[in-house]
Amino acid sequence: xxxxxxxxxxxxxxxxxxxxxxxxxxxxxxxxxxxxxxxxxxxxxxxxxxxxxxxxxxxxxxxxxxxxxxxxxxxxxxxxxxxxxxxxxxxxxxxxxxxxxxxxxxxxxxxxxxxxxxxxxxxxxxxxxxxxxxxxxxxxxxxxxxxxxxxxxxxxxxxxxx
Amino acid sequence: xxxxxxxxxxxxxxxxxxxxxxxxxxxxxxxxxxxxxxxxxxxxxxxxxxxxxxxxxxxxxxxxxxxxxxxxxxxxxxxxxxxxxxxxxxxxxxxxxxxxxxxxxxxxxxxxxxxxxxxxxxxxxxxxxxxxxxxxxxxxxxxxxxxxxxxxxxxxxxxxxxxxxxxxxxxxxxxxxxxxxxxxxxxxxxxxxxxxxxxxxxxxxxxxxxxxxxxxxxxxxxxxxxxxxxxx
Numbered sequence: 001x002x003x004x005x006x007x008x009x010x011x012x013x014x015x016x017x018x019x020x021x022x023x024x025x026x027x028x029x030x031x032x033x034x035x036x037x038x039x040x041x042x043x044x045x046x047x048x049x050x051x052x053x054x055x056x057x058x059x060x061x062x063x064x065x066x067x068x069x070x071x072x073x074x075x076x077x078x079x080x081x082x083x084x085x086x087x088x089x090x091x092x093x094x095x096x097x098x099x100x101x102x103x104x105x106x107x108x109x110x111x112x113x114x115x116x117x118x119x120x121x122x123x124x125x126x127x128x129x130x131x132x133x134x135x136x137x138x139x140x141x142x143x144x145x146x147x148x149x150x151x152x153x154x155x156x157x158x159x160x161x162x
Numbered sequence: 163x164x165x166x167x168x169x170x171x172x173x174x175x176x177x178x179x180x181x182x183x184x185x186x187x188x189x190x191x192x193x194x195x196x197x198x199x200x201x202x203x204x205x206x207x208x209x210x211x212x213x214x215x216x217x218x219x220x221x222x223x224x225x226x227x228x229x230x231x232x233x234x235x236x237x238x239x240x241x242x243x244x245x246x247x248x249x250x251x252x253x254x255x256x257x258x259x260x261x262x263x264x265x266x267x268x269x270x271x272x273x274x275x276x277x278x279x280x281x282x283x284x285x286x287x288x289x290x291x292x293x294x295x296x297x298x299x300x301x302x303x304x305x306x307x308x309x310x311x312x313x314x315x316x317x318x319x320x321x322x323x324x325x326x327x328x329x330x331x332x333x334x335x336x337x338x339x340x341x342x343x344x345x346x347x348x349x350x351x352x353x354x355x356x357x358x359x360x361x362x363x364x365x366x367x368x369x370x371x372x373x374x375x376x377x378x379x380x381x382x383x384x385x386x387x388x389x390x391x392x393x394x
Contacts, residue, residue, distance in 0.1 A: 091385075095377070095381065096377070097377065103377075103378060107378060107381060107382070107385075110385065111385060114385055114386065115389065115392075131372050131377060131380060132377070132381060132383075132384055133381055133384065135385065135388050137388055137392060138392055140388060140391050140392045142387060142388045142391060144380070144383075144384040144387070154353065154356075
């Protein structure tokens with residue numbers, strides 16, 4: 001199995017939602033491995049995933065090394081893929097609006113560019129933050145929400161008045 | 163209301179003071195009247211003593227005259243028995259006796275007058291001293307009681323003023339506290355209302371005014387800041 005697949009695969013993962021779903025599907029496939037053919041396995045893994053993930057999996061699973069391998073090789077491949085996904089760094093973001101796929105793609109790419117290819121986004125939607133958001137990465141906490149700015153403004157007003 | 167109470171208390175105290183002064187004045191007049199009566203009695207006693215002394219003098223004088231007359235009668239009776247020479251001699255002796263008796267009477271009269279005058283002066287001096295002492299005592303007592311009353315009145319007035327001042331300060335502090343509490347509650351209410359309104363306005367403006375692209379720009383800016391903080 002080519003190591004470059006596992007090295008480059010986190011590039012196509014954007015969110016923890018995708019990562020968790022993929023891990024669950026891999027568990028399902030591993031449980032049914034003795035009776036699943038590669039095409040069906042691809043269908044289970046890639047269904048409703050966004051295009052880059054589907055393409056990466058499709059390309060890999062179409063390789064002869066997988067098609068002709070026995071179940072143990074496929075099992076090892078899938079377990080290693082799970083490990084790769086679990087080792088991704090999580091960037092938590094609380095934003096005010098439900099993200100579109102385009103937004104996730106842009107911000108995901110930007111985050112990977114800033115923090116590394118294995119960075120994936122954990123998105124929480126909270127309209128009370130109003131705009132921008134709250135971010136946590138490797139224990140660092142940054143609240144750049146407009147809600148906090150407003151609270152600071154009114155707290156300052158109260159203190160200066162009293 | 164508190165000022166009215168203060169005025170009423172002050173008027174009551176002044177009225178009490180006036181009544182007290184009237185009472186002291188009446189008492190002083192009464193004592194003065196008693197002194198006058200006492201003086202009158204002393205004078206009457208003195209007159210009685212003088213009259214008694216005069217009566218005594220008169221009595222002694224009459225006794226002397228009676229003795230003199232008796233002696234003269236004796237001499238006259240004897241004179242009838244003597245000669246004319248002897249009668250002249252007797253007449254001469256009799257004149258000498260009368261002159262001596264007149265002189266003795268004058269001396270006694272003068273002495274008694276002096277005694278009477280001394281007794282009268284002494285009584286008068288005692289009466290004047292007594293009157294002066296009583297008058298001074300009354301004056302001192304009245305002065306002391308007036309000073310005490312004045313001090314009491316001043317203390318009562320000061321206490322009343324202090325009580326009124328304390329009550330005014332207490333009422334002022336209570337009202338100030340209530341105003342401060344009211345102001346605090348109102349400001350908190352205004353803050354809460356204003357905060358809610360601002361939140362709603364900001365939510366409305368930002369929620370509807372910021373596009374996804376603008377939100378994305380803000381988030382990218384925040385991610386850059388997070389990267390600087392994490393030191394990567």
